Amino acid sequence: MKARFTCINLLILFLFFSSISFAQKETKAKSTEQKEKTPKSSKYEIQGPYCNGLARVRMNKKWGYIDKNGAEIVKPKYIQVENFNEGLARVRGQKGWGLIDTTGTIILVAEFNYISDFTDGKALVRMIGGQETYINKKGQNIGGR
Secondary structure, eight states: OHHHHHHHHHHHHHHHHHHHHHHHHHHHHHHHHHHHHSOOOTTOSEEEEEETTEEEEEETTEEEEEETTSOEEEEEEESEEOOOBTTEEEEEOSSOEEEEETTOOEEEEEEEEEEOOOBTTEEEEEETTSOEEEEETTSOBOOOO
8 A cells, every 4th residue: 555655646746747847848938939039130239029110229238229121210329228109219318318209200308317108198207307297299298297
C-alpha cells in the first residue's frame, strides 16, 4: 500500500512539474511572436510598435518617428516621446513636454511640466510654475478644472 501511495505521489509531482515546464515554453513562444510583430530597422537603436501608422525610433539617444515605409516623419531630436493617441503625441524637449501631430507639426511648444492623455477632446497641462489648465487638440487653452 505504501509503494502504491508513493507511486501516485510521484506521478502527481511529475504531471505538476511537466505542466509548469510546458506553460513556460508556451510563454516564450508568445513573446517571440510579439517581438516579430514589431519591425526592426538596422538604422535605429530602438524601434517601437506602430501606433496610428507611426513608430517611435531612437538614434544617438534622441527620439523621433517613422512611417510604415521607414521614412522619417519626425527627425530624432527629442529626449522622450510617447505613442500617438487621437492623432497627437507627447514629446519631451530640453524645456519640457509638448505636443505634435502625425505630420510632425508642433501643436504645443515643449515647455510644460506635464500633459495628460486627451479625454473628451481635452487634456490637462501643468506649467513650469505649477499652474494647471486644460487645452483642446489644437493646443488652445480652454481653462476649467
